[in-house]
Amino acid sequence: MADSYLVEPDVGFIMEVSRLGGADLKKCFQCATCAVACPISPDTKPFPRKEMIAASWGLKDRLIGNGDVWLCHNCGDCSTLCPRGAQPGDVLAAVRAATVIEYATPKVVAKMVSDPKKLPILLAIPAVIFLVVGLLLKMVGVNWLNFAPTGDHLWQADYIGNYLVDIIMIPTFFGAVGVFALGLKRFLCDMHANAVKEGKTDKEKIDPVGFVQALIKTVPTILTHQKFNECSENRDRSTAHMMVLFSFIGLFIVTNCFFAAEWIFHIDGPYRQINPVKWLGNISGIALVIGGILLL
Numbered sequence: 405m406a407d408s409y410l411v412e413p414d415v416g417f418i419m420e421v422s423r424l425g426g427a428d429l430k431k432c433f434q435c436a437t438c439a440v441a442c443p444i445s446p447d448t449k450p451f452p453r454k455e456m457i458a459a460s461w462g463l464k465d466r467l468i469g470n471g472d473v474w475l476c477h478n479c480g481d482c483s484t485l486c487p488r489g490a491q492p493g494d495v496l497a498a499v500r501a502a503t504v505i506e507y508a509t510p511k512v513v514a515k516m517v518s519d520p521k522k523l524p525i526l527l528a529i530p531a532v533i534f535l536v537v538g539l540l541l542k543m544v545g546v547n548w549l550n551f552a553p554t555g556d557h558l559w560q561a562d563y564i565g566n567y568l569v570d571i572i573m574i575p576t577f578f579g580a581v582g583v584f585a586l587g588l589k590r591f592l593c594d595m596h597a598n599a600v601k602e603g604k605t606d607k608e609k610i611d612p613v614g615f616v617q618a619l620i621k622t623v624p625t626i627l628t629h630q631k632f633n634e635c636s637e638n639r640d641r642s643t644a645h646m647m648v649l650f651s652f653i654g655l656f657i658v659t660n661c662f663f664a665a666e667w668i669f670h671i672d673g674p675y676r677q678i679n680p681v682k683w684l685g686n687i688s689g690i691a692l693v694i695g696g697i698l699l700l
């Protein structure tokens with residue numbers, strides 16, 4: 405006798421996916437065109453047809469912590485060919501957004517990030533934090549505002565003092581890394597548990613060595629955007645995405661170099677325009693702006 409499966413639809417999840425951009429998911433009539441059209445869908449366990457039915461039935465446990473959802477890079481080939489206009493590419497993007505909300509802390513901020521109407525509140529939060537910390541610093545006698553920069557610092561617009569920036573940005577950085585690491589750990593554990601349930605692995609726990617080896621194998625694919633280039637509908641997105649990716653890597657390197665220069669080697673700015681790290685910063689900044697505009 406075939407195994408029975410009790411379907412317990414999560415209506416809240418269906419509404420969440422619709423709100424996050426998957427509003428057409430109920431149009432799907434399971435023809436499987438999308439799974440055939442997807443250039444990266446594996447033959448043995450194709451997607452996104454199965455994800456479409458799971459989303460329209462509200463099977464949250466099958467989608468949150470589902471690794472296949474993260475293979476998709478929203479090229480749009482499946483959406484173009486879907487005869488019902490169910491937009492499977494957008495539905496998978498909505499499931500990914502719901503996954504991020506599920507594993508993020510605090511969830512309320514993650515929900516705000518996915519809602520353009522909440523953007524003003526999100527922008528106001530750091531402004532209020534800077535204001536409150538700045539006033540507290542002022543009360544204890546630390547002069548963090550310098551509206552009349554002089555000498556070497558004239559060109560730097562150095563009007564927000566180091567104290568204010570460091571007191572806020574250093575804990576924010578470590579807080580963000582900690583929250584990201586915890587969310588990622590929970591996500592990977594759930595993904596592994598799903599893989600065990602589906603019989604893809606018999607290892608009860610993630611093997612750290614195998615995990616790192618697998619991660620290293622994916623690096624060339626990511627850096628060359630190999631899978632992106634297999635799309636036909638939106639292949640040009642690959643260039644814009646690559647510009648944004650490499651600009652973030654460049655800016656990360658620049659930030660760390662200048663952090664080390666100032667705090668470890670005590671080499672204060674301003675730095676010369678011919679400094680190669682500055683060049684990297686300028687090129688990365690330009691690439692980020694152009695890549696971001698192209699993506700939008």
Ligand code: SF4
Nearest residue numbers: 432433435436438486
């Ligand atoms: S999303 Fe579209 S193409 Fe895919 S199974 Fe549903 S109706 Fe068919």
Ligand code: SF4
Nearest residue numbers: 442476479480482493
């Ligand atoms: S959007 Fe592209 S990668 Fe994602 S499921 Fe559709 S065809 Fe595949």
